[in-house]
Amino acid sequence: MAAMATTTQLATSGAILGITDRSAPSMFLRGGFQGPRPRNPADAPLTMRTTARATTPKQTRKAQQQQRGSRRGHSVVVCATGAGMNIVFVGAEMAPWSKTGGLGDVLGGLPPAMAANGHRVMVISPRYDQYKDAWDTSVVAEIKMGDEYERVRFFHCYKRGVDRVFIDHPSFLEKVWGKTKEKIYGPDTGTDYQDNQLRFSLLCQAALEVPRILNLDNSPHFSGPYGEDVLFVCNDWHTGPLACYLKSNYQSNGIYKTAKVAFCIHNISYQGRFSFDDFALLNLPDRFKSSFDFIDGYDKPVEGRKINWMKAGILEADKVLTVSPYYAEELISGEARGCELDNIMRLTGITGIVNGMDVSEWDPIKDKYIAVNYDATTAVEAKALNKEALQAEVGLPVDRKVPLVAFIGRLEEQKGPDVMVAAIKEMMEEEEQDVQIVLLGTGKKKFERMLKSVEEEFPDKVRAVVKFNAPLAHQIMAGADVLAVTSRFEPCGLIQLQGMRYGTPCACASTGGLVDTIVEGKTGFHMGRLSVDCLVVEPADVKKVATTLKRAVKVVGTPAYQDMVKNCMTQDLSWKGPAKNWEDVLLDLGVAGSEPGITGEEIAPLAMENVAAP
């Protein structure tokens, strides 16, 4: 049995969400609902929708194509046939509005890159806070949940060529308001909200309404509703049931006939396993039961038979993806790394596309958080100055000659903070190591305590900052000599991309996307694969980490190291390449009207237009 499954999101549930009236596929739109008006009516992003369907999909597509032809040309050369696709991402987090980790980053960064390729792109996520840049559309959908209708409002903003739509409902806003970090899934790390099933089934159902009911006008290239020829890109277990709702509530009634669903796995260890009886909460037809049906040997949240949201997401999607090719291989390699869904993914197949990173948010040339800005030509001197600033910031002795190793990550078993701490002890005890270590992370309390205790043990050499601190993360990337990535498993990893962008080579475990993105001796140091057993710290793994870190530290300051810094910084780590790969995969799904976007150098001006951060 896979030890990794101990980190699986488990929860029980309370009330009931869902549509019980199968003959009424569309949610109930009440146009008369009066909400706060946009501050500047001229900028109002949306037109309130008062009828069930203002345009047919065909009309929408035609209008879109006419507009693409006439309006695209302002800064790009449009390829003659490029009509693009209507792509709708759905996910539980979306940076910078909400983020606990890499999922938020991907839903922040990939969509603008797809938009820069000429596609019409939307991202739908919950409204956890009163985001000041998102307008109330005044559009309301009423979704039947159990015996009640729940009212959902849609907020919107248009940033970097992407429609960002926020689902407003008390189950999101009241729980997380003002605390958008680790409160998204539960009150504390490792504790889930009891009604998570209800919250995220609401997200799925509300998201399915958006392309049809929101009349969006902000883009210079597209307008009107997205219509029905849409590609939904679902992300992780929270969006697992979306394909089922699409089929049962819409397609069986002749709506969204050619729409397709791609399901992307960012982390298999969170699957959404719940009591089998909870299937009733979803208000889905019994024919979907087998897709959710799952038996494991764990007694959480109940013993025995369960439903598994991720399993259903995988089985009911038209295409299954994950965030790196090597992780795709690992997922189907066996029970331990596939977390007991390996057999399912072997059945459906799975495609890995390595993530990009947001090169505008992470840019050492203009990063406002770091002491000295730099590029590949000035990195060596600038990084030494940034190291001194970092040492001063965290309270370590300021000395540019001492190699500095850093670790940043969610403090969960996945990231191996326990292995890292044990390796630090081994490094420090074996010999008088001339090295400093900076640790940044939040998460499980036991790991936070572990980090703090190693700082207490080595006060002149180790600093542990147990906070979610974005400015410090930037300062660490700029000031560290080596980034330690000690993950037991790592679907892709953005940390190492961010490190390389700042000329900081990684010493990394050889798993998932770390294998695809770090080249031994050129851009980093591989330590081999660590055990995925989350319950123990294997002495052999501690040795691998300590040995590799010592090896890396010895290289710091040498000409070989300077070459590595340069190799890291001269790579294109942006979303541009991955976005093209995503486009190829989505085009293959054959949604009506889908065509390639624009290619080549023409992308550049529009990509530039899209870099302004929200």
Ligand SMILES: Nc1ncnc2c1ncn2[C@@H]1O[C@H](COP(=O)(O)OP(=O)(O)O[C@H]2O[C@H](CO)[C@@H](O)[C@H](O)[C@H]2O)[C@@H](O)[C@H]1O
């Ligand atoms: N204490 C802290 N303070 C400030 N910033 C912090 C921080 N801790 C983490 N971060 C930031 O959070 C992000 C973490 O992203 P990762 O992709 O490395 O991991 P995560 O496991 O969350 O993502 C999951 O999804 C992504 C996206 O697909 C996959 O790359 C990954 O392998 C998978 O586990 C980075 O932007 C990092 O800078």
